Structure formats: C-alpha cells, structure tokens
Amino acid sequence: MNELRPLVVKVGGGLLRDEGLEGLRRACAEVNELETKRPVLVVPGGGPFADAVRAVDEQVGLTDGVAHVLALRAMDQLGAMLAPLLPAAEPLSDLVAPGALGLLAVAPAFAGRPEVPESWAVTSDSLAVLAAGGIGADEAVLLKPVRGVVARWPSDDPPLCELSAGELAELQARGGGRVVDRYLAEAVRRTGVTVTVRAPGGIGTRITPG
Secondary structure (H helix, E strand, O other): OOOOOOEEEEEOHHHHHHHOHHHHHHHHHHHHHHOOOOOEEEEEOOHHHHHHHHHHHHHHOOOHHHHHHHHHHHHHHHHHHHHHHOOOOEEEOOOOOOOOEEEEOHHHHOOOOOOOOOOOOOOHHHHHHHHHHHHOOOEEEEEOOOOOOOOOOOOOOOOOOEEEHHHHHHHHHOOOOOOOOOOHHHHHHHHOOEEEEEOOOOOOEEEEOO
C-alpha cells in the first residue's frame, strides 16, 4: 500500500450524542495523529443533528429528496463543531484529496450526485466510503462509540475481527451488524475501499470488499 494515499476518517455524531464534546475531542486527537503519517480527509457524521431530521421526517413525511438534503446539511452542522477542534484542517467542498488534513463540507460535495441513493439506508457511514472512493483512497475509518460490528443485536458478544462486504450484507439480513448503515456493504463493493469500524483508540472490525 502506498502510505501517501489519502485516508478518509468519519468522526461519528454518535460520539457527541453518547460522550459529549469529549468524544469529539478524542476522535479529533486521533485524526491529528493519523495526519502525521498520510493525508486525511475528515467526513463529519450526523448524530443528533441527523436525528432531528429523522424526527421531522417521521412527523410530517418528507420526500426522499428533501430528507436527503437536510441530512447532508445535518452532517455539516457537526462539521462546524469539528472545525475548531481541527484548526489545521482545510475546508473542502469538493471530493478532492487533501494536501495534508481536510474537512469535508458534505452538502456541496454530494449535491447533485444521482449515484448516491436518497434513502435513510445511506448515512454518513456509506457517504464516508463513497468519499474515499471519490478521492482515490483505499481505506476509510469510521470512528463511532462502538467496539466494532457484532454478529447479533442486541448482544454483549465481542466484535468480529474481519468480514467481507458480502458477509456484512448477510449478517444484516439476519438482524446483526446494526452499528453501520444498511448500504455500507454495497458502498464497499462499489468503491473497493476497506473499512474499519471502531471507537477512537480501539481495534474494531475490518470490512473488506472481497
């Protein structure tokens, strides 16, 4: 692997929901450490901001297109919180590889892309993987308040060490693998990007295209 190829890191909004600002700080500290080794593009999650959009959708029944636009903007609300924690990050509104550290403005970057399904099955998990594919990265890390992907839900079982995109799809069809969105397996297959799902500082689960 070329160590200079960019890495995409999603900073999940669940860290804010579960751990407050300290969760975001821990994730950003890890991002800064990773950036010393290779270029890093940060994709913000949605967390409580996306939850608010879901709640409105459940209440009034938004169209898929409107819900999609609002969900992308929700991710950028978390991005606004990440910006002061990543002061060296270059703001990017296009899917381009950062020179060193970049923070993606999700709404403009994914505006008008018909290849991205307008569905709640596609969250910031899959968007981070699609962003990785778009900038030529071969790896994405999803930082979330989870140990990794577990086979059953709910469960106290240890997370799986590794599984393929096909195995993830089969697992989700049986009711497991709920810590990532339902489109992730397809996003991994489409892009060929390898994904690691973990908490900041953890080991987590590796999901491969094969």
